[in-house]
Amino acid sequence: MARKNSVWPPPSSSKKKKTIDFYNHVLKENPMFPFFIPLIVLSCWFLPLSNWVPLLFAVWATFQHGKFQRRNDEEELKQTWKQFILQLAPTTPKEPCEWLNKLLLDIWPNFLEPKISKKIALTVERRIKLRKPRWIASMKVVEFFLGSRPPIVGLHGTQWHTSGDKRILQTSFDWVTNNMNIMFSVIMEKPFAGTARIIVHEIKIKGTLLLMPILDGQALLYSFECTPELGVEVSFGSGGSQSMPANGLPGVSSFLTKLFTDTVNKQMVEPRRGCLTLPIEQKRKEPVGGLVSVTIVSAKRLIDRSADNNEIKDARDFMNFVEVEIKNLTRRTGTVSGSDLEWDQEFNMYMHGESDIIKLNLCEYATDSVKCDHLASCEIKMKYVPDGSTIFWAIGLNNSIIAKRSQFCGKSVEMNIPFEGNFKGDISVQLIPKEWHFSDELNDISQMTYQPSIGAYPPFHPSTGKRFKVSVKEGRNLTVKSGKCDSYVKLQYGKVVRKTHTITNDPNPKWNYSTEFDEIGSCEYLMLKCYSSESFGSEFIGSAMLVMDGGDPKDSNKDIWIPLEKVITGELRIQLEVTNVEQLERRSSGLIELVLIEARDLVAADIRGTSDPFVKVQYGNLKKKTKVIHKTLTPQWNQTLDFPDDGSQLHLFVKDHNAFLPTTSIGDCIVEYDWINSNQTVDKWIPLQNVSNGEIHIKITRKTLELKKKSKFDQLDDNVSSHSGISNATKICGKMRNQLKKVQDLVDDGDLDGLSTFLSEVESSEDIQEEYMVRLEKERALLLDKINNLHHEISKANTSSKMHKTFSS
Numbered sequence: 001m002a003r004k005n006s007v008w009p010p011p012s013s014s015k016k017k018k019t020i021d022f023y024n025h026v027l028k029e030n031p032m033f034p035f036f037i038p039l040i041v042l043s044c045w046f047l048p049l050s051n052w053v054p055l056l057f058a059v060w061a062t063f064q065h066g067k068f069q070r071r072n073d074e075e076e077l078k079q080t081w082k083q084f085i086l087q088l089a090p091t092t093p094k095e096p097c098e099w100l101n102k103l104l105l106d107i108w109p110n111f112l113e114p115k116i117s118k119k120i121a122l123t124v125e126r127r128i129k130l131r132k133p134r135w136i137a138s139m140k141v142v143e144f145f146l147g148s149r150p151p152i153v154g155l156h157g158t159q160w161h162t163s164g165d166k167r168i169l170q171t172s173f174d175w176v177t178n179n180m181n182i183m184f185s186v187i188m189e190k191p192f193a194g195t196a197r198i199i200v201h202e203i204k205i206k207g208t209l210l211l212m213p214i215l216d217g218q219a220l221l222y223s224f225e226c227t228p229e230l231g232v233e234v235s236f237g238s239g240g241s242q243s244m245p246a247n248g249l250p251g252v253s254s255f256l257t258k259l260f261t262d263t264v265n266k267q268m269v270e271p272r273r274g275c276l277t278l279p280i281e282q283k284r285k286e287p288v289g290g291l292v293s294v295t296i297v298s299a300k301r302l303i304d305r306s307a308d309n310n311e312i313k314d315a316r317d318f319m320n321f322v323e324v325e326i327k328n329l330t331r332r333t334g335t336v337s338g339s340d341l342e343w344d345q346e347f348n349m350y351m352h353g354e355s356d357i358i359k360l361n362l363c364e365y366a367t368d369s370v371k372c373d374h375l376a377s378c379e380i381k382m383k384y385v386p387d388g389s390t391i392f393w394a395i396g397l398n399n400s401i402i403a404k405r406s407q408f409c410g411k412s413v414e415m416n417i418p419f420e421g422n423f424k425g426d427i428s429v430q431l432i433p434k435e436w437h438f439s440d441e442l443n444d445i446s447q448m449t450y451q452p453s454i455g456a457y458p459p460f461h462p463s464t465g466k467r468f469k470v471s472v473k474e475g476r477n478l479t480v481k482s483g484k485c486d487s488y489v490k491l492q493y494g495k496v497v498r499k500t501h502t503i504t505n506d507p508n509p510k511w512n513y514s515t516e517f518d519e520i521g522s523c524e525y526l527m528l529k530c531y532s533s534e535s536f537g538s539e540f541i542g543s544a545m546l547v548m549d550g551g552d553p554k555d556s557n558k559d560i561w562i563p564l565e566k567v568i569t570g571e572l573r574i575q576l577e578v579t580n581v582e583q584l585e586r587r588s589s590g591l592i593e594l595v596l597i598e599a600r601d602l603v604a605a606d607i608r609g610t611s612d613p614f615v616k617v618q619y620g621n622l623k624k625k626t627k628v629i630h631k632t633l634t635p636q637w638n639q640t641l642d643f644p645d646d647g648s649q650l651h652l653f654v655k656d657h658n659a660f661l662p663t664t665s666i667g668d669c670i671v672e673y674d675w676i677n678s679n680q681t682v683d684k685w686i687p688l689q690n691v692s693n694g695e696i697h698i699k700i701t702r703k704t705l706e707l708k709k710k711s712k713f714d715q716l717d718d719n720v721s722s723h724s725g726i727s728n729a730t731k732i733c734g735k736m737r738n739q740l741k742k743v744q745d746l747v748d749d750g751d752l753d754g755l756s757t758f759l760s761e762v763e764s765s766e767d768i769q770e771e772y773m774v775r776l777e778k779e780r781a782l783l784l785d786k787i788n789n790l791h792h793e794i795s796k797a798n799t800s801s802k803m804h805k806t807f808s809s
Helices: 013-031 032-046 051-086 100-128 252-268 581-589 712-724 726-749 752-808
Strands: 136-145 153-161 167-175 182-190 194-214 217-223 229-237 274-277 288-305 318-326 329-332 341-352 355-368 371-384 390-395 401-406 414-416 422-440 465-476 488-492 494-498 510-520 527-536 537-547 556-565 571-580 590-600 613-619 622-624 635-643 650-656 664-671 680-687 697-706
Touching: 013 051, 032 051, 100 136, 100 252, 153 194, 182 590, 194 401, 194 590, 217 390, 217 401, 229 252, 288 318, 288 355, 288 537, 329 341, 341 355, 341 527, 341 537, 341 556, 355 422, 355 680, 371 414, 371 422, 390 414, 390 422, 390 488, 401 414, 401 422, 422 556, 465 488, 465 527, 488 510, 527 571, 537 556, 537 571, 590 613, 590 650, 613 635, 622 635, 650 697, 664 680, 664 697
Parallel strands: none
Antiparallel strands: 136 182, 153 167, 167 194, 182 194, 194 217, 194 229, 217 274, 288 341, 288 422, 318 329, 318 355, 355 371, 371 390, 390 401, 414 422, 465 510, 465 571, 488 494, 488 527, 527 537, 556 571, 590 635, 590 697, 613 622, 613 650, 650 664, 680 697
């Protein structure tokens, strides 16, 4: 049955409502109307030949309906005019908003407070790492709870203002709460040596809040009109349950007040604005970093505001460049001269977290001087939106808003940003969010809490079952120190350290170094530090942090260029591959059986119109080949080759054999086998690539060997050996003996190049040895703890048995 289109309200209902409204209007205008209805009926009954009564009634009803319709039109016109005036009015009257505060009371405890607390806690933790009193060695956030009382909004009224094409909601903001709990753990320097806890139990904030919708309501900017009044009440304790007044430590309250005030000033006091995105689609991902391309196009219409004549700057004798900054990451454009500056230079910039600030500094220096002067600057803020898009916004002319949205990674946006400072003008930039990196929700450390107990060992973080294969492929434009660049890279994940070999005299080195790390739940970042080897040590030439995302391997595999921080040039190309340890173990117990059956329609490589074909098979680092079939274009090999199933690429090269000349390629192909199930055989013809014709016939089987089940004693032996690390220590000792023997052979042969390469390998072995020593120490501590617990249990059991015997007797 076809579904009928429904209309709401129904036509009959609408007519009925209009009739009732008209009747009520008539009653209001003529209260005696119900009494005239019987008279009209009686007149029609007694005077049937006369039509003057119905005619008179019809005229009167038409007049009343016209009056009713005119009143409705006037009300509708007034409502439309009111909305039109409200839209064009620069300022609306102040209105109370008790309903909003009532709503805040309901949604604050379980929705707003956890989100705001988490965001502010991360910001404060970053700030206290950069700024802290001299008597504090380290300070970290232990607990952050803003209390159950939300701020009061619009206590003195709320109103809209119009600024250009933007509408701004202005409202008062009052927040006084004394049931909050913000706790800092502090390690103090001398003379206050020891540990302490600082507790913020009351905070007061009072100011004027501005809200500005942008991008057609897809995002909301917020800021304070000026620096708000802010006060903090703190207590000081030694870590116990009791607390004492904050005057036990000098300057605690003033330091925290200044910390909170500076944080608010730098992030949400006009014209600095925060951003709240309003995505249509929520994708539950937590961004922890991202790669963005920043292209500095040009800077035009530069006018020196401090000059008396206000003329356009004549820069013929000056060279100009732009510095691009994201925290510790800085890049510089080339130098150009003139009044209209053109660069068109691209930089890959890496940011940490879901939002960051791109700062652009315009600098100049005279051609006869090496000192550069800062002319002007501007900022572009960017933020990830949960629907996969990225928002960029900046301050425009007269504190207006410039906002752009990139709907997906790879889509570029262009912005013209006015400079702030002595120079008037704008800079044109192109921004492309290349990719965002997300944390693994299963191993999100922000959701885990650890409460240390007295005398307890630190928590042990086992592997999550995933493994990272990290390849440091190459570098480019590395910093040259002392006229040379002998570079190497150190990789640190958790407490595990790896090191590449050294490439000498090359600012664009190619290491092609690969290593593996087992993922641990307490670490999300891989630290990369680049050094230049010197005669008396190594010199730092940049660092970078790579997000180790252990989520879906298809989404986690990366091949990216990461810019080096704390230097002005240099990038590293890193490849990251995520694998499952259990899958690797299953692969290690399997085989790939490849049967090369035949080929047909091959290319003739010899003058006589035939070929002498054979197949060379490359599987990872393994290479095998078939026999040669002479003088044919349809060879039949029927040869079986076996390879361990480790997931490597299977590449077939069909070649023509020559007795005295190099072999000639007559096609190649890649065999895809990842989709083949265990113990399944696939028989197929594969066309050859890089030639005009030719096919090869193969059979491929993915065999899984049955593993013998181990006895309980064998499993116990494996567990003991794996926990004790004896087998690893034995391997290291044997490896060191072999290395000493190899050193002696190289010294006897006088092979200096081989000796230099070997010393680099020895340094890597030292890092591995240190790693195992740390692991052995941890395992030793864990075993001692187990033994102590076991001893305690045995003693307790003996005591209870003695008491039982005593009572029995």
